[in-house]
Every structure is written in structure tokens, then in C-alpha cells.
Amino acid sequence: MFTLPTYTAPDFTESFFVKAPSVRTMPAPMDGVVPENFYATTIFPEYFKIHDSWQLMAESRMDCVVVIADDRPHAIEFRNVKKGDAVVVGRHEDGENGVYVDHFAFRKKQENGDNFSFRTSNSRETAYSRDYDRLYELLEFERENGYILWVLGPAVTFDQDSRNAMTHLIEMGYIDALFAGNALATHDLESHFFNTALGQDIYSKENKSLGHYHHIETINRARSCGSLKNLIEKYKITDGIVSSCITNNIPLVLAGSIRDDGPLPGVYADVYSAQDALRVHTRKATTIICLATQLHTIATGNMTPSYQVINGAVRPVYFYTVDISEFVVNKLKDRGSLSSKSIITNIQDFVVNLQRNLSLK
Template identity: 35%
Template sequence: MTVARTVELEGHIIDSGTMGHCFGVVMDMGGEFEVEEFEVGRHKHAETYCRMTVMADTEEDLRAILHELNQQGATVADPRDATLEPAPEDGVVPIDFYSTTNHPTYVRVDGEWVEVADPEMDCALVVERGDPADPQGTGDAGEGDGEPRVSTKVLNAVEEGDLVVTGETGIRVEPPERPRDGGGSFGFMQGGVSSERPSESLIEEIADEMREVQAEDGNVLAVCGPAIVHAGGRDALADLVGAGYVDALSAGNGFAVHDLERDLYGTSLGVDTENLEHPREGHKHHIYTISEIVRLGGIEEAVEAGVVDEGVMYECVANDVPFVLAGSIRDDGPLPDTITDSIEAQNAIREQAHEADLVLMLSTLLHSVAVGNCLPSTTKTVCVDINPATVTQLLDRGSAQAIGMVTDIGTFIPMLRDELLE
């Protein structure tokens, strides 16, 4: 005896490969499918519609298949409202809670599709029905006449009594689709990784996007690794911050320390970045730098005192560009500005990510993945690193919207600066 459900796919599902992928998911997971209706879009902007019955041996098998199809944008036909269960304790979600993707998502509540605020991967979906006298929507205190709201919550932020979405019913996911003509922003490397050198045409595409974001009063977030300083891209990045092309910066303690060390001692990790010589006791410069900033009270205080007068962190302070420095177990010091509580750092990064319209991930694996985890799939993202593993891991982790460039960061940033400023 088999069990079955009918699902629907709609959009540019042929061009993007979504339909074929969904067929493959069903077969790979031991199920079967039967296409009931299939209407192909007959002109450039027309969408394709597919309705199919999915069959499996058990309810559990079918549920697993439907979950995977849901992640690809398939919707159960004739949907019912989402199933809601209260969280039993703070930080504890119900069994079979729905784990989110970073794609635009809608939840059916009281017969209406409600868009999820701030989509983010690996979170729970929490529903608020909007009645201030009955915030959990039990119906005991009022009529619940407020508009329902659905948002993502990381598991540690879930509170006892929160109404958490469980199962797959009443959930619709809309993965971004590849443009049919391959054009639009970033069409030069749509959906993949480029290992070519940063040619002028590639830089122009990214620079044009940054200009557009700036013109629309949007937000460009730069995610920075220490290699920027080591490889000679620091001054160019500082110029971009000073010129207003970077609206927020996310990094670790190491990036800030090496940037400040370059200003105070002319070295990065004890190496002169101009002539690559090793000054006497240069290996101590980074810890001397930390000590000096701690003594002054922080980066902003060091700038105000005139001790720090150039570099990326200086430009951030001088131009009121907010920055988040997230600490790690490896940090020396750390600097007073570094957030050492990992949950607090995640929340600070999450706020930056939700405000970003364009993200530049510049030669840092851990921070690129951390920020990528918080980004909706609709946020344009460029990841640049000399190590191909950084780019591919980001894409494999779920940030499928990212454009990857495998190249030297010390070449990329100066070329981008020249394109934007000269």
C-alpha cells in the first residue's frame, strides 16, 4: 500500500533546472511521481506550471520527500494552514519543527499566506497572531483581530509558549530563479565560481552594482579577513570606506589588529608589507598594538587621541561606518571592541546581514560562512578568496546566490577601488 500527495511547481522551473531536480529527488529517495498537468511557458517571460502526484511506501518516506521538494519550491496542492505547536521551554522547539531555508518563505495562517520576515537558514518559524491580549494566539483573551506575523528565530532565541511551525503543511518556499537570458546584475558569472583573474569587465560589474546600491541609499556590507592587510589591499579598502562605498564592516579581532598594527608599526604580523622585511622584534608588534589600544580604551578612543590616523578601522570611525568584530578562541588580547560572547556576536552579525543589500566577502572563510548563514538568498553576494575551498564551502553551505571569485585579494580590492574612484 502506498501513500500519495499532490504538489505543484510554478515559475521558470525548466530553465533553472528546478523541475528536473525535483524529479530526481523523488526517485533518489525511493518514491515515484506521476505528472498530472504540465503547461510550458511559450514566450520569454512566461512561467511553466507542473502538477504531479508523489507516491511513497510509508507516510514517513513521503514526508521526507515532501520536505526536500518544499526546499526546492514545490508546494502541496490544496494547502491547509500550517501546523503550530507551542515551544515547551525556552530554547526548546517542538519535535518535527520546520527548519528554514534562506529563501523567501510564506506560511499559511488563518487561511492567508503570510510572508516570513527576515528569512534565514537553519531557524524555526514563529507565528504571532497580533492580539496584544493574547500574544500566543490561543483565542482565550480576545478575537485576535491583529494581522498575523511570521518570523525566523534561532533556536536559542525561542521562548516558552512561542507558536512554532511544525511539519511541511502550509509552507511555500520561493527559491530565486536564474534569469532566462543570463543577464541582469552579476550575469557575467551567474550561479558559479570563477577562477579567472579579476579582469576589468568583472570589476566593472561589481562596481556598477555598488554604485547602484549607493544611489538608492542601500547598504554594502564588507566581510573582511586579515589577508587583506597581508596581501596589500588595506589602503584600497580604506579608500572605499572613506568614499562611502562601504556602509558596514564585519570582521574578527585579527583583521582589526593587523590593520592597526600596519598604522602603528608599518607591519602586519611583524612583516613590512612594503618590502617584506622582518624588522627586529617585529613578531611582537601585534601584541604591542593590542596593548596600546587597550590602554587608550578602544579603537575610537585611539582615533580621537590621534594615535591611529589611517587605515580601514580609522576610516570606519572617521566616517561613522559601524563595524562588528566577532571574537574567536584564537584571539590575542583581544581588542576592547571585540565581542567575545559568541551568541552576542551572532546577533550583531545578524543585524548587519538583515540590513545589507550587497555583501562583499573578502578573503575570510569563517566570517564569510557566518554572515552567509544569516543572509536571505535574495541578497547579492560576492565572495573573493585565493583559496577555492572558501568559495565552494560558502556555496555548499547554502548561500547559493553567492558569486565566487578565486583570486588574489591584494589585486582585487585595488582594481575595484580604481574602478570606483578613478
């Protein structure tokens, strides 16, 4: 049975916190520009002393500035700062300038053990049985109590079984929102029309004659319909990820890329519009699972704090990266984002294994 860890906030009655100064602010000199010596947010719980009261920032995001409005701290992207906003300044994180960052939230104390040991990092040789079991328990809990965001690369749709498994996960209630690029949706729909992805049969792996037309023919059909919803209705599509999202009212955020064909209707061509659309869901997400997409994984991780405040209680955000490449799953940590749990495996095997085991719950 999965249970959330208990978060213990700092004791702000301690003398150091009582004597600490209130946070300092300076007005933004112009739209999209902040004062020198601005404070930038981290992924951890951050407290700001406002009118002698320490307040936790409820909704955070890495690499934002903090604006004090209505006596509350708010994480604001640089581009969204308005002239005159009260921007927090000072770069101490230990309370000296009215800002305290709880770097050790949810971390367990180091248990006794040898200083030297083998296999301390994840690799292709790592045992993941326990990680899978914990993930099953977590998703069962989150289906009833949390908000599960999935970030998908197109590889999920390149195999018949993994495409079907992901569709079943949506229908079983394990997906509250889905983030991907133009390719994921394109090849999912291509699989409906032609049973191929980039012209290759998703079961037999046979390359079909003129198969390289399939994805752009799919895009053309979708664009002629004006929207993915209209496409689903016109062609009576009842299989696949896109259809399941639309049928079950699951938000599908598709972000464009410089290399996209088309793109499909509904794909965000402007990166900042895509970022804003995704942040609607990262603000609510309690578990995030990223599959075989390095750039979208990093983008999502950079927008996701290590915690959420739910009904006044602070709880951790669980973040999984899954890929067959060790480099990809470790890249998020290199970018300074939250500590993620990585599983190194074939992505199609992962999805099928996950769905089959959750079906037994």
C-alpha cells in the same frame, strides 16, 4: 546601468493555494526547545498561510524555526525561542502544510545551449572581466539604494596599497558596515604604529627585528585606552580601516576567536553576542562582499537570506566571495548557503583594482 530584476510572486489565487490548509503551530515546550517535526527555514522567499492569507516572511535566516506572532511569521534562532511560542510544524515546502518556499526566485530560465561544454565552474583560469564590470555597476547602484556589508580577513591589511584602497572605499561611501575578526583590526592598527603586519613591512615585505612584538604591543596600547575610539583620538590616527570606520560612523563588528591575542577592546568574546551583532546588519544587507576569510564568510552566509523586502518589494541579495583558493570560495555552497558569485584572485589585487575603477565612476 544596473537595474534590479523584477520578482514575480506565486499566484496565490490559484486553486491549489486557495484550498491549501493554514499553517499549523505547536507551543514551544520550554525556552530554547521546539516541538518535534518543527519547520526550519531556508534561504529562499517563504510564504506562510495564516488565517487564509499567504504571507511572506520579511526577514529570514537559514536554519531558524518560524514563530507566528501578531499574525506574522518570524524567523527565530533556536536559542531565542521562548516557552509557549507558536512554532510552525510540518516539513512540506510545497504548500501542503501551509508553507510554500519559492525556490526559483530570481532564477532565469535555462537558455538554449549544448548539453556538453567546457569551463562551467569558476577556477583560477576563469575570465572575470565581466564580473568586475557588473560589480562596479552594482556597487554604484547600492551606494545610493542599498546596504553594503563587507566581511574582511586580515590579508587586506598585509599590503600597503590594499589597506589604502579599502580605506578609500569606506570614505567613498561603498561600505555601510564591516565585519571581521580581531586580527583585521589589530594588523590595521599595527600598520599605523609600525608600518608592519605581523612584523613584516607592508610595502617592502622586510621582516623587522622584534617585529613579532608589534601586534601585541598594538593590542596593549588599545586596551590601555579602553576603546578603539579612544585609541584613535589619543594617538591621532588618521590612516587605515579602523580609523576610517570610526571617523565615518561605519559599524565595525569584530568577532573573537579561540586563537586571538588580547583581544582588542570591543571584540565580541561571546560567539552568540557576535552573531546577534552581525545579524543587525545581515537583516539590512543587499550586497555582501567577503574577502579572504573562510569562517567569517560561512558565518555571514548562513545568516543571509537570498532576498530582502525593501519598501514592500522583494529584491535579491548579492553575495560575493573572493579568495585566492578555489576551495574557500566553493565552501559556502557546500554549507548550503545562498548561491554566491565567486572570484578567485589575490585579495590585495582585487581591492586595489576595485577601488581604482570605482574612483573613475
